[in-house]
Amino acid sequence: MNGRLNIQFNEKQKKALEKLATDLGTTKAGVIKTGLSLLEVALREKKLGNQLGVVRDNKVVKEIIGIE
Secondary structure, three states: OOOOOOOOOOHHHHHHHHHHHHHHOOOHHHHHHHHHHHHHHHHHHHHOOOOEEEEEOOEEEEEEOOOO
């Protein structure tokens, strides 16, 4: 099912979205879709008892918290 969604962002969010789109070589919609996919993975893993983090050289350097 396809559909349109109208979302209002403040100026800071708008600039961040535009920068991400440019950096990733995609559209603003592409950024939002990617973010949604990442959040789905995070929530699925949390339900399995796993945690989300940033890993460098097989070592967790940051734990991402606050995803409910």
